[in-house]
Amino acid sequence: MKKLQNYFLLLCLYIFSVPAISAKDADTLNRKPGVAGVPDLCFDRSRGFGGGGSVMLVLYMDQENRQTPASEFSITGDYTSKKDWMVFINARMFFKDDRFRLTLLGGYFNSNFQTYKTLGNDQIEIPYNTHGGIFFIDQSMRVYDRFYVGIIGQYYKSHLIFDEPDFSTENTDSYQNAIGASMMYDSKDDQNFPTKGLLAAFLYKNFPTWLSNDSTFNKLDLFVNYYHPLRSDMVLASRLALNTAVGNDVPFAAQSYVGNKDIRGYSKGEYRGNQTYAVQSEFRWNFYKKWGAVGFFGLAMAQSPGYTSPLLPGGGVGVRYRILPQFKVNIGMDVALGKNDWGLYFRIGEAF
Numbered sequence: 001m002k003k004l005q006n007y008f009l010l011l012c013l014y015i016f017s018v019p020a021i022s023a024k025d026a027d028t029l030n031r032k033p034g035v036a037g038v039p040d041l042c043f044d045r046s047r048g049f050g051g052g053g054s055v056m057l058v059l060y061m062d063q064e065n066r067q068t069p070a071s072e073f074s075i076t077g078d079y080t081s082k083k084d085w086m087v088f089i090n091a092r093m094f095f096k097d098d099r100f101r102l103t104l105l106g107g108y109f110n111s112n113f114q115t116y117k118t119l120g121n122d123q124i125e126i127p128y129n130t131h132g133g134i135f136f137i138d139q140s141m142r143v144y145d146r147f148y149v150g151i152i153g154q155y156y157k158s159h160l161i162f163d164e165p166d167f168s169t170e171n172t173d174s175y176q177n178a179i180g181a182s183m184m185y186d187s188k189d190d191q192n193f194p195t196k197g198l199l200a201a202f203l204y205k206n207f208p209t210w211l212s213n214d215s216t217f218n219k220l221d222l223f224v225n226y227y228h229p230l231r232s233d234m235v236l237a238s239r240l241a242l243n244t245a246v247g248n249d250v251p252f253a254a255q256s257y258v259g260n261k262d263i264r265g266y267s268k269g270e271y272r273g274n275q276t277y278a279v280q281s282e283f284r285w286n287f288y289k290k291w292g293a294v295g296f297f298g299l300a301m302a303q304s305p306g307y308t309s310p311l312l313p314g315g316g317v318g319v320r321y322r323i324l325p326q327f328k329v330n331i332g333m334d335v336a337l338g339k340n341d342w343g344l345y346f347r348i349g350e351a352f
Helices: 002-020
Strands: 034-044 048-059 071-080 085-095 100-119 122-144 147-162 173-175 178-186 197-207 217-231 234-246 275-288 291-304 312-324 329-338 341-348
Touching: 034 071, 034 312, 034 329, 034 341, 122 178, 147 197, 275 312, 291 329
Parallel strands: none
Antiparallel strands: 034 048, 048 071, 071 085, 085 100, 100 122, 122 147, 147 173, 147 178, 178 197, 197 217, 217 234, 234 275, 275 291, 291 312, 312 329, 329 341
8 A cells, every 4th residue: 555655656747847948849839849858657557666867858850941851850768666777769750841751769678577378267367578678770751741651661670588498489699680671641730730631541561571570471461541630629549550460480579568559548468469450549637737637448368369359448537738738749647547557658649
């Protein structure tokens, strides 16, 4: 009980300290950069309680053309009570009247997680550790109207250590090095806080053995986000997400699990497979000046050869604060419930 009281106190301190966080808004006429430093709290059933912070820089790469969206650069670091930690650098850049886009992601992490094995009528938890590094790049170009095509590259090396000697997956280095392509249609009216429009993206990644992968397989990721204005201060946002790994020997580390941005409320990693499917909707309401609230609900499932999870509901509520008004950048906190699971999420930007 005392731990819960401490967590609640820290959450209150986080929420009420948000307006005092140092942030420099961009000047509307001079288009100056905006900078924000944001404390980060994290808590879920797998990672435990912890914290860290993020620093975000938002600026215009193309000063001459006001049709080019602002670019974003951020660095984030976290550490938790279960000795999870990570450091990531992320960049999303827009150039030349939004004809060219470049996304970069790189970082290193140590994660203590778990998977589950069916034994009779019981689900046995199998803890494991994953640590490693990743670098991802997606360079895309507008080819017609709002359509973009791009080239993808990924380097990902991790080491798996399972806390069960007879588990079928060996403790080994695992590579997920890929080349691929992306296609996207983007008619959103804003990159950070869309109120109307559509974003449909398809990513194809090939993992050949000549890139040090143990086996050849493919991953196909499809997501569609739709934004509909209800009033000047209300938006209904919906998302459909499909993640599929295809191949004769898809490695454990390449599987997807139900959770993350596709559906909130699942933090244990209990439902995973070669394919995951999720659909959700979120109601967004800017109820007072820089303050807002969200409510969301979704359904998801996971599937592999010989296994199909039940239909998994997840939903919850959240609070938002606009830390960089000129760029419509929000930070916030969500709490969500799933089937025998729950999660608490702190974020920069919206869930999708």
